[in-house]
Amino acid sequence: MSFKSTVQRRLANRVKDALRDVSLQLALLNHQVGARLKLRDVDFDCLNLLNQHGPLGPGALAKLAGLHPATMTGVLDRLEKAGWATRDRDREDRRAVVVRAAPERGREIFELYAGMNGSMDDICADYTVEQLEIIEEFLRRTAAAGHDSTVKLTD
Amino acid sequence: MSFKSTVQRRLANRVKDALRDVSLQLALLNHQVGARLKLRDVDFDCLNLLNQHGPLGPGALAKLAGLHPATMTGVLDRLEKAGWATRDRDREDRRAVVVRAAPERGREIFELYAGMNGSMDDICADYTVEQLEIIEEFLRRTAAAGHDSTVKLTD
DNA sequence: GTCAGTTAATATGGAAACCATATCATCTCC
DNA sequence: GGAGATGATATGGTTTCCATATTAACTGAC
Numbered sequence: 001m002s003f004k005s006t007v008q009r010r011l012a013n014r015v016k017d018a019l020r021d022v023s024l025q026l027a028l029l030n031h032q033v034g035a036r037l038k039l040r041d042v043d044f045d046c047l048n049l050l051n052q053h054g055p056l057g058p059g060a061l062a063k064l065a066g067l068h069p070a071t072m073t074g075v076l077d078r079l080e081k082a083g084w085a086t087r088d089r090d091r092e093d094r095r096a097v098v099v100r101a102a103p104e105r106g107r108e109i110f111e112l113y114a115g116m117n118g119s120m121d122d123i124c125a126d127y128t129v130e131q132l133e134i135i136e137e138f139l140r141r142t143a144a145a146g147h148d149s150t151v152k153l154t155d
Numbered sequence: 156m157s158f159k160s161t162v163q164r165r166l167a168n169r170v171k172d173a174l175r176d177v178s179l180q181l182a183l184l185n186h187q188v189g190a191r192l193k194l195r196d197v198d199f200d201c202l203n204l205l206n207q208h209g210p211l212g213p214g215a216l217a218k219l220a221g222l223h224p225a226t227m228t229g230v231l232d233r234l235e236k237a238g239w240a241t242r243d244r245d246r247e248d249r250r251a252v253v254v255r256a257a258p259e260r261g262r263e264i265f266e267l268y269a270g271m272n273g274s275m276d277d278i279c280a281d282y283t284v285e286q287l288e289i290i291e292e293f294l295r296r297t298a299a300a301g302h303d304s305t306v307k308l309t310d
Numbered sequence: 311g312t313c314a315g316t317t318a319a320t321a322t323g324g325a326a327a328c329c330a331t332a333t334c335a336t337c338t339c340c
Numbered sequence: 341g342g343a344g345a346t347g348a349t350a351t352g353g354t355t356t357c358c359a360t361a362t363t364a365a366c367t368g369a370c
Binding site: 145 | 268
Binding site: 212213214225227228232245248252 | 317318319320321322
């Protein structure tokens with residue numbers, strides 16, 4: 001890592017501090033949104049993973065979420081029972097099922113995030129196109145770094 | 156909200172997408188770090204809140220974390236027993252206790268995040284001072300927006 | 311100064327969740 | 341064809357959650 005100046009190093013530390021705060025605040029927001037939907041944190045996290053990655057098998061979802069397969073069975077039982085997800089037979093492997101988030105329920109989640117989404121639109125409106133491109137690139141690289149770090153921890 | 160162009164609106168959506176991915180990846184990383192420390196998600200989240208906010212009473216910590224006071228008692232029991240936090244008498248209110256994260260254990264957490272921290276330093280080194288200032292400001296405003304949204308959801 | 315009302319933290323116990331292990335059906339490869 | 345592996349779930353013991361109650365302490369009105 002090659003910082004060009006002490007100012008830049010200090011700024012990097014401030015960026016990392018701000019990132020930690022973002023992570024914390026969004027985790028707390030997610031917890032409240034989940035509570036409003038009467039979902040346990042672990043259930044809501046798994047639902048978010050399904051919304052992000054698309055349909056997955058319970059084993060793959062468990063691995064992604066860092067959960068035991070038996071735990072995932074319980075989580076999916078609750079999500080299915082509450083109408084947030086469905087389990088369907090896999091067409092190619094009769095052992096397997098495919099789990100999908102219920103698309104018609106997405107609006108309920110969307111509505112609870114409306115405040116945050118509106119605030120983000122307002123914030124983004126203050127930046128130029130060039131600035132937003134820089135910000136997006138930074139966030140993409142940060143997400144990739146987070147993913148890589150997680151993979152390294154589970155090896 | 157007043158976007159100056161369609162390009163800017165589209166970019167805002169990409170920024171929001173990227174932010175969701177960052178939130179998800181950091182949540183998964185936190186889960187794995189917590190697992191390495193043999194801490195339940197809820198325990199690790201509370202420890203992180205103590206590290207971020209400094210000493211707090213159990214009631215204030217429960218409110219911040221969106222947890223029931225009785226749940227917090229159990230969380231603090233586990234954190235105390237495992238040596239991650241201490242409960243001390245409040246000097247001014249004999250009913251109250253003050254919970255502190257154990258400073259000597261901070262290094263263990265720090266070491267598990269070393270990969271991510273190093274990656275963030277590398278990423279930041281690619282940006283100019285001006286760009287890092289923009290990024291930091293954006294993250295600060297995003298954290299504030301997240302906090303405000305959470306407060307609105309709990310009213 | 312007294313006392314009713316409120317607050318802070320914890321105790322209790324029933325319900326819910328977690329997960330190590332086992333089970334069964336299915337798939338793969340030799 | 342069959343041994344070994346895999347995917348998902350069942351089981352049951354343990355752990356966690358939390359509604360409610362309890363106790364000690366604080367506050368403010370009278």
